[in-house]
Amino acid sequence: MKDRYNRTIDYMRISITDRCNLRCTYCMPQDISLTSMENILTYEEIIRICTNAAELGITRFKVTGGEPLVRKGCVTLIRELKRIPGVEQVTMTTNGVLLGRYLEELIQAGIDGINISLDTLDAGRYEKITGKNVLPDVMENIEQAVASGVRVKLNTVLQSGVNEDEWESIALLAGKKQLDVRFIEMMPIGFGKNCRGISGRELLERMKTRWPDIEEAADIHGNGPAVYYHVPGWKGSIGLINAIHGKFCASCNRIRLTSRGKLKPCLCFGDTVDLMPILRSRPATEKSDSFGDIESEDMIRRAIAEAIAEKPAQHCFEQKDHITEESQMVSIGG
Numbered sequence: 305m306k307d308r309y310n311r312t313i314d315y316m317r318i319s320i321t322d323r324c325n326l327r328c329t330y331c332m333p334q335d336i337s338l339t340s341m342e343n344i345l346t347y348e349e350i351i352r353i354c355t356n357a358a359e360l361g362i363t364r365f366k367v368t369g370g371e372p373l374v375r376k377g378c379v380t381l382i383r384e385l386k387r388i389p390g391v392e393q394v395t396m397t398t399n400g401v402l403l404g405r406y407l408e409e410l411i412q413a414g415i416d417g418i419n420i421s422l423d424t425l426d427a428g429r430y431e432k433i434t435g436k437n438v439l440p441d442v443m444e445n446i447e448q449a450v451a452s453g454v455r456v457k458l459n460t461v462l463q464s465g466v467n468e469d470e471w472e473s474i475a476l477l478a479g480k481k482q483l484d485v486r487f488i489e490m491m492p493i494g495f496g497k498n499c500r501g502i503s504g505r506e507l508l509e510r511m512k513t514r515w516p517d518i519e520e521a522a523d524i525h526g527n528g529p530a531v532y533y534h535v536p537g538w539k540g541s542i543g544l545i546n547a548i549h550g551k552f553c554a555s556c557n558r559i560r561l562t563s564r565g566k567l568k569p570c571l572c573f574g575d576t577v578d579l580m581p582i583l584r585s586r587p588a589t590e591k592s593d594s595f596g597d598i599e600s601e602d603m604i605r606r607a608i609a610e611a612i613a614e615k616p617a618q619h620c621f622e623q624k625d626h627i628t629e630e631s632q633m634v635s636i637g638g
Contacts, residue, residue, distance in 0.1 A: 327435035478540035504546030572619035
């Protein structure tokens with residue numbers, strides 16, 4: 305489906321929970337007010353939304369949180385998403401803590417790729433950033449995921465004075481393993497507003513100095529805005545997601561669904577289209593192969609189309625006083 309700027313919107317990020325088993329400093333550093341279970345989308349409601357979204361041309365879905373694997377039944381949801389007619393790809397973003405427990409089930413469910421957050425290779429620093437001493441578990445789960453053959457990407461957020469000195473050692477994981485390492489600029493959303501990130505532009509200059517033969521990759525690595533680079537002889541690649549210093553809004557292809565049933569046209573702004581009133585006032589028909597009456601499903605499709613139509617031309621992350629999104633990142637799904 306096209307938005308009003310003629311961009312093709314074919315990718316939806318789905319936050320299935322605002323709960324997490326870590327407390328990362330730039331996302332959820334302390335316990336915050338969480339949504340009660342009765343006020344978040346059921347899996348049946350998510351499937352209903354995604355089925356209608358697929359009819360509009362959204363064919364790729366990313367399951368996020370919070371941490372998606374803390375919600376019971378996450379694997380079943382992924383299996384059901386894969387069964388929706390027209391769906392081409394279902395992937396997940398996870399902190400990796402529980403990945404080993406569910407990896408085989410995820411593969412059997414048909415997961416197409418797994419993104420794992422990893423901001424440091426130092427156990428003490430990991431505990432300081434995330435609040436938990438579980439880095440060995442995460443590293444073991446990364447190894448298992450790579451060995452399984454599923455496509456693995458590591459997501460790293462560098463912070464000045466925190467972990468920026470580790471950019472090279474983390475990048476080198478792409479040289480040793482069949483995976484991609486992606487450096488993501490700090491999003492000035494929620495707690496992230498108070499953190500000082502490292503620009504992708506600066507990081508690229510460091511990489512060119514360290515590896516003079518690094519070159520931009522010609523092949524496509526995913527659905528998002530990362531620009532990938534490859535060092536000859538490496539098994540994987542390095543991706544840069546430069547939301548602040550390398551605006552990619554002109555090619556944005558995504559929309560976001562929060563766990564509360566709100567469609568977000570853009571991460572930067574607080575504007576949403578609320579699907580919950582439609583879903584709860586016109587629930588799916590019980591014991592039926594269809595979700596509900598034709599009118600209610602049409603209402604869902606019109607709401608999705610409305611959210612896509614409302615996508616702004618670009619974000620304003622470089623002008624913090626113009627950002628209208630006030631929620632924490634953990635409640636949005638990134």
